[in-house]
Amino acid sequence: MIEPLSEAERADALDGLPEWDYDEARDAITRSLVFADFVEAFGFMTQVALMAEKANHHPEWRNVYNRVEILLTTHDAGGLSGRDVEMAEAIDAIVDE
């Protein structure tokens, strides 16, 4: 069982993730990205997919051409957990490459 973040932990985590928004209804964090084109967008998704599979923690995501919308939450925790924060940081690192 994975513990969800407390409110204080969540506030701390969000302070460190300025590109991410908090989705209260889902107890999740979201980030929207726009790339130059589909190849760039799907290339990014492929990097995230390999990282996610290795971490055994998978995003909910949507792609339309050059746009990718990502939502992270932890089903086993019933909400946002430290695993989502780690994944958000890893996604940010891929974006910033």
Place this chain on the structure above:
Amino acid sequence: MIEPLSEAERADALDGLPEWDYDEARDAITRSLVFADFVEAFGFMTQVALMAEKANHHPEWRNVYNRVEILLTTHDAGGLSGRDVEMAEAIDAIVDE
């Protein structure tokens, strides 16, 4: 400019695509797929992505772990066109492999 399908053409096309549903609000077709796991789902998405880029026609899609939801419509046509029907057939062929 790409022409959207007429009602009769659309009815014909949907007859040939039993796995796809018509989304009237979007003038689009949709298909939901469930795979064994994330690797299978993202592997499928990668095959579709390469085909879509080659065809220069891209799906709207959403993935959550082993599930993939696809929506096809043609923005340049303002609705469903023959390009979507061709892509749906190509996606069905990938699924049936």
